[in-house]
Amino acid sequence: MSVILVTGGSGLVGKAIQYVIETEPEGSRFGKKPGETWVFAGSADGDLRDQAQTKKLFEKYKPTHVIHLAALVGGLFANMKYKLDFLRDNVLINDNVLHTSHLTGVKKVISCLSTCVYPDKVEYPLDETKIHLGLPHDSNFGYAYAKRMVDVSNHAYKDQFGHNFTSAIPTNVFGPHDNYDLESAHVIPGLVHKCYLAKKNGTPFVVGGTGKPLRQFIYSQDLAKLFIWMLRNYDDVEPLILSVDETEEVSIKQVADAIVKAVGFEGEYTFDTARADGQFRKPASNKKLLSLVGDFQFTPFEQALDESVKWFLENYDTARTGKQQ
Template sequence: MAIYSLTGKRIWVAGHRGMVGAAVVRALEARGDATIIKAGRDVVDLKDQAAVRSWMKREKPDAVILAAAKVGGILANATYPADYLYDNLMIEANVIEAAHREDVGKLLFLGSTCIYPKFAAQPINEDALLTGELEPTNEWYAIAKIAGIKLCQAYRKQYGRDFISAMPTNLYGPHDNFDLKSSHVLPALIRKVHDAKLSGGKVTIWGSGTPRREFMHVDDLASALVFIIENYSDHGHLNVGIGEDVTIRELAETAAKVVGYQGGFDYDSTKPDGTPRKCTDNTRLRGLGWAPRIGLEDGIADTYRWFLENWKEAA
């Protein structure tokens, strides 16, 4: 039996227009047993403390899934470090504090596995947090997410709040960002191989292609988050991933197979590789009874279909 049932609850999915938030909304709508609260930036600016407090006081959600964040790839993080640190600190601090003030029954904060040290032992388990230096290419975002974990733990310790944290691995899926100036590696690859297929050009990939990464379809994440909020209540954060990784080269070849691109790849070794390997240990989450179901090739195919149907520059 779930330790906290969402049935009949009013659930605020903060960041419902983003890739993760939209997937969580889909998962909750499929259940059909709760009221989903949505509020875009036109309704409440999550960086505005007074606005968040006022909105939360008026709406009084029973539970909050905090998926709102400023996200981006290596280039975006390197170009806008202040934005990635400040915006994410403000969003999480304002929502978590307001949830405490309005006596919200359960809050789930989403972070990222970039919180872990660059050279953490692989696969990375939750105990690796704060045991070494961060990857410099995304440390601003990582520091903000670490602060979010600690905020949840602090409110739990001081006030007894049932605020918990989950750290997803690299994500992809419908509603992803395919803008090459700010996207993560997988949507960027899909966009590049699609464009090259149409133009007959060659695809250049940053780095050597040897770093290993783990990729999880966002619908699997949404399934996990709904499971976690109902079945987990503890001080420590939980990793959310599939526990398997591939090289960037293997990822590119899989994307090319799905898209139908046969032009090959060039690797720009003058660009940074980032962390050499990042694969999560999901023992704790699997021990609670949850497991992923979407394979990488099937997941990329689903994402590519969404890209073709929805991305304004896909044609």
């Protein structure tokens, strides 16, 4: 009997894992195994910054395996304004989850990192060996250092106790149940919400920047399948980048074009080139993943975007949109 606890289970990736577990045939490659229990815990189930509440959550469900997604996350400006909060809250969350897993005999933990842990100045493409080769970007160093320490902790638990603790590094994730709050959303959900409001209000759809920067986007349901695959098959302490191929980079203009089409927006659509573009590209290599996972089909970007926009339009009243406009 296995009990898999997913922390951050009510977020974008947690909801995607729950969807895959509930819809894939039992016993299939990404489906639930016979005798498995999956628990998706959100912040309402306990504050993981608090050691006693973390312990109580583990005592309640007695997990044998943990997929650790819970984190304090936010957009660029939140990261810049609340550097200590992002550092301290995430250090506490991660330490409590890993140490409670150690104390209760959890067999395996997969924690979720982010490509923003990488050094600001580093040779591309990013790979699993470059996490600690320099300082992260100053704008998010609190969050980045807290996440880097997960990798350090995994190695320490492995060296001292032989534990099977590892981590995954996804590129830009999007999909149903995303955060669409215009103040803190990442690029795809932010633009989807802006385009929806422009259509609703009969106003122009304005995209910040030139539209030229390139990004690797991974659909949350594809990422969910890769987390399930890692749970079953990946037992190395070294982190693993979960991403589409470098050749699948998409420009912000291509993203905006696809959103306009998916939303059915027919109004004025422009780019505000006075706004900053951010990094032009930060490609990550998925060679290690592809050498291990075998045959895996990523969902084509436009199909994944269409499905995400459809979910948003159907669930606008209950989606995480921040202030209604």
